Amino acid sequence: MDTIISNTTEFVNSNPTLINNVELQSTTIIQYLKSFSNWQIALAFIIIILTWDQISYQMKKGSIVGPKFKWYPIIGPFLESLDPKFEEYKAKWYSGDLSCVSIFHKFVIISSTRDISRKIFQSSKFVKPCVVDVAVKILRPTNWVFLDGKPHIDYRKSLNGLFTKSALAKYLPSQQKVMDKYLEKFIQLSKENNYEPQIFFHEMREILCALSLRAFCGDYITEDQIRKIADDYYLVTAALELVNFPIIIPYTKTWYGKRTADNAMKIFESCAQKSKDYIAAGGEPICVMDAWCKLMHDAKNENDENSRILHRDFSNKEISEAIFTFLFASQDASSSLACWLFQIVADRPDVLQKIREEQLAVRNNDLSTEITIDLIDQMKYTNMVIKETLRYRPPVLMVPYVVKEKFPVTPNYTAPKGSMLIPTLYPALHDPEVYENPDEFIPERWVEGSKASEAKKNWLVFGCGPHVCLGQTYVMITFAALLGKFALYTDFEHKVTPLSEKIKVFATIFPKDDLLMTFKRRDPLTGEVFE
Numbered sequence: 001m002d003t004i005i006s007n008t009t010e011f012v013n014s015n016p017t018l019i020n021n022v023e024l025q026s027t028t029i030i031q032y033l034k035s036f037s038n039w040q041i042a043l044a045f046i047i048i049i050l051t052w053d054q055i056s057y058q059m060k061k062g063s064i065v066g067p068k069f070k071w072y073p074i075i076g077p078f079l080e081s082l083d084p085k086f087e088e089y090k091a092k093w094y095s096g097d098l099s100c101v102s103i104f105h106k107f108v109i110i111s112s113t114r115d116i117s118r119k120i121f122q123s124s125k126f127v128k129p130c131v132v133d134v135a136v137k138i139l140r141p142t143n144w145v146f147l148d149g150k151p152h153i154d155y156r157k158s159l160n161g162l163f164t165k166s167a168l169a170k171y172l173p174s175q176q177k178v179m180d181k182y183l184e185k186f187i188q189l190s191k192e193n194n195y196e197p198q199i200f201f202h203e204m205r206e207i208l209c210a211l212s213l214r215a216f217c218g219d220y221i222t223e224d225q226i227r228k229i230a231d232d233y234y235l236v237t238a239a240l241e242l243v244n245f246p247i248i249i250p251y252t253k254t255w256y257g258k259r260t261a262d263n264a265m266k267i268f269e270s271c272a273q274k275s276k277d278y279i280a281a282g283g284e285p286i287c288v289m290d291a292w293c294k295l296m297h298d299a300k301n302e303n304d305e306n307s308r309i310l311h312r313d314f315s316n317k318e319i320s321e322a323i324f325t326f327l328f329a330s331q332d333a334s335s336s337l338a339c340w341l342f343q344i345v346a347d348r349p350d351v352l353q354k355i356r357e358e359q360l361a362v363r364n365n366d367l368s369t370e371i372t373i374d375l376i377d378q379m380k381y382t383n384m385v386i387k388e389t390l391r392y393r394p395p396v397l398m399v400p401y402v403v404k405e406k407f408p409v410t411p412n413y414t415a416p417k418g419s420m421l422i423p424t425l426y427p428a429l430h431d432p433e434v435y436e437n438p439d440e441f442i443p444e445r446w447v448e449g450s451k452a453s454e455a456k457k458n459w460l461v462f463g464c465g466p467h468v469c470l471g472q473t474y475v476m477i478t479f480a481a482l483l484g485k486f487a488l489y490t491d492f493e494h495k496v497t498p499l500s501e502k503i504k505v506f507a508t509i510f511p512k513d514d515l516l517m518t519f520k521r522r523d524p525l526t527g528e529v530f531e
């Protein structure tokens with residue numbers, strides 16, 4: 001290196017004409033630039049940026065489907081993305097196996113076939129889940145959900161035990177109490193409104209939040225704390241919208257979202273300590289936190305090195321952050337499922353009738369029968385209704401991933417590093433080759449051995465691969481218990497409007513008219529309805 005520098009210096013010093021030439025040229029360039037006005041320079045700069053924006057778009061787009069040019073320079077379809085429309089998404093999915101858009105500097109690739117989507121979900125070497133910038137601030141950088149590769153897999157192993165069937169069985173009794181409470185609340189609300197249909201979108205979100213918090217934190221969390229978190233939670237959803245300002249400025253959406261998340265995590269931290277004390281005193285787990293503390297407690301006394309590593313001592317802060325991610329992952333998707341499930345079942349009296357018959361049959365007409373996992377496993381038809389609702393109206397339409405290194409997604413297309421890659425779930429779940437008349441709601445298509453039930457590869461409702469939904473069994477069990485109870489003890493009706501079947505996108509998907517319903521008390525054995 002030194003030799004190169006000294007040789008160059010020698011060469012330049014021995015060539016005075018060269019120095020003169022360089023000086024002359026720089027003076028000429030400066031004089032030339034000076035001959036332009038500031039406006040002309042600014043204009044040239046803009047033209048260079050715009051040209052680069054288009055060239056970069058074309059290079060990244062390659063052979064895949066997408067607008068021929070970036071029609072709105074720089075911003076791309078940013079304004080449309082502020083108010084996402086289901087029909088626009090759908091048009092995009094069916095425009096090609098891979099399609100793209102470019103918004104500001106972000107290049108977004110959407111995959112719409114089952115196989116490409118599965119490949120993306122399973123390629124953790126090339127991709128990792130993509131979160132909006134502000135999510136790291138709201139969920140905190142130390143949160144386990146931001147782990148990637150082996151550290152993520154190991155952390156997942158320690159969490160999987162909290163959502164097995166045997167663990168979920170322990171949370172059921174406290175969830176039942178929440179269901180009873182909200183059943184009374186829904187009937188009371190309807191009575192106060194003279195049984196006229198009213199919006200139940202907010203109530204569905206509230207019951208789901210309460211169910212999750214009781215399952216996660218047991219009785220360590222108070223009714224007031226649950227109500228406060230349920231009331232404020234929409235501020236977190238709003239703060240984490242795909243398009244949001246990345247810096248947290250006081251009194252903006254993101255600031256309110258962070259404040260809500262911090263308050264919730266503070267509550268969870270104190271619950272975690274109470275749970276640790278309870279388990280240390282020999283208590284049996286009745287909630288997710290207890291189950292976690294029990295695993296940690298037992299691991300200390302086990303001779304098994306692996307279990308000691310998996311269930312090391314997690315701090316209260318770590319537990320609180322993980323519990324918040326469970327709430328965050330569950331709240332919008334579960335509320336979406338609740339809205340569609342009640343609407344769809346209420347609109348189909350024959351389906352509701354079959355659910356009621358099954359609910360009585362599995363209880364042998366004995367209403368004091370305890371709801372257990374075994375009993376839920378016997379609710380075949382109820383489970384098929386839930387599964388078909390998830391297929392017909394999948395709460396999560398797409399899962400954004402970010403490309404870590406150049407990713408050959410197909411033999412003809414390589415996704416550039418840094419681009420956003422979005423596998424979609426909807427097209428695989430509406431594939432007419434697997435689900436005949438995919439836009440019809442047919443629970444019977446899920447009978448054992450049927451084409452639909454055998455097509456495991458199409459069942460992408462909960463994703464697949466290393467980040468597959470941690471709560472999927474929890475969802476099926478909770479909703480079977482919930483739907484069963486409401487079908488037996490209430491007579492619920494839905495007011496159909498022209499917007500009921502239209503889809504509103506708000507993180508997940510909801511009926512556009514916000515679900516107009518009434519609930520009346522019903523005798524489960526005679527079917528008599530009371531006002």
Ligand code: HEM
Nearest residue numbers: 326329330333334337395396462463464467468469470471
């Ligand atoms: C109807 C309700 C739900 C739906 C449709 C749903 C769907 C999904 C989907 C599509 C993913 C991304 C999977 C992937 O990238 O491959 C996911 C991830 C996740 N879900 Fe769910 N989910 C639901 C409810 C829940 C519940 C109730 C919980 C917690 C109790 C939960 C916890 C999680 C977690 C922690 C992740 C991230 C896993 C990881 O990164 O390792 N979800 N979910």
